[in-house]
Amino acid sequence: ILxxxxxxxxxxxxxxxxxxxxxSFPSSNFYALHWYRWETAKSPEALFVMTLNxxxxxxxxxxxxxxxKEGYSYLYIKGSQPEDSATYLCALQGGKLIFGQGTELxxxx
Amino acid sequence: xxxxxxxxxxxxxxxxxxxxxSCEQNLNHDAMYWYRQDPGQGLRLIYxxxxxxxxxxxxxxxxxxxxxxxxxxxxxxVTSAQKNPTAFYLCASSPLGxxxxxxxxxxxxxxx
Numbered sequence: 001i002l003x004x005x006x007x008x009x010x011x012x013x014x015x016x017x018x019x020x021x022x023x024s025f026p027s028s029n030f031y032a033l034h035w036y037r038w039e040t041a042k043s044p045e046a047l048f049v050m051t052l053n054x055x056x057x058x059x060x061x062x063x064x065x066x067x068x069k070e071g072y073s074y075l076y077i078k079g080s081q082p083e084d085s086a087t088y089l090c091a092l093q094g095g096k097l098i099f100g101q102g103t104e105l106x107x108x109x
Numbered sequence: 110x111x112x113x114x115x116x117x118x119x120x121x122x123x124x125x126x127x128x129x130x131s132c133e134q135n136l137n138h139d140a141m142y143w144y145r146q147d148p149g150q151g152l153r154l155i156y157x158x159x160x161x162x163x164x165x166x167x168x169x170x171x172x173x174x175x176x177x178x179x180x181x182x183x184x185x186x187v188t189s190a191q192k193n194p195t196a197f198y199l200c201a202s203s204p205l206g207x208x209x210x211x212x213x214x215x216x217x218x219x220x221x
Binding site for chain 2: 006031032034043044045046049051089091093095096097098099100101102
């Protein structure tokens with residue numbers, strides 16, 4: 001079983017704080033790393049799909065980096081807003097798509 | 110509208126009964142996946158399929174079965190052999206290759 005670890009498990013921040021989460025994985029035997037946002041009562045939606053070591057993606061206030069050699073990816077949120085409250089999932093794609101347990105973010109106004 | 114449809118949203122069954130969860134997509138995606146979520150845990154892969162009439166076990170396939178007779182459909186049967194079937198089940202699909210997956214709304218199964 002490919003073990004994808006996410007930390008922290010949960011995070012509580014104030015509006016305006018910047019924050020980051022970690023996704024770590026032991027293997028380089030995959031060809032893409034995904035980040036998804038899962039809001040309550042909705043379906044998970046993709047944020048980024050990254051393929052290369054050193055790949056960096058950005059969408060508005062959210063960005064992600066990937067270091068396949070060291071086995072981790074970071075997701076950054078700059079200036080958190082209450083609407084950013086959600087569970088953030090990372091997943092490794094290598095034929096099948098394996099998810100970590102997620103980081104639950106709560107942003108207080 | 111294009112998308113993935115899971116039905117029903119809520120499902121109740123008596124212990125010992127088999128139950129089938131529906132997943133249909135009209136996105137013309139080749140790959141389809143079934144995941145299970147339990148409280149405090151992430152998404153765990155049950156089965157996946159990349160082509161019609163072929164599927165592979167995920168990490169927790171015991172007690173489940175699937176079929177992929179049509180590209181659009183990937184039903185999941187929760188059998189009586191599944192020890193703890195009560196959970197939230199999510200279906201997803203994607204094109205082949207490096208691309209995002211799209212998810213259904215999920216089915217919450219309660220076995221009493």
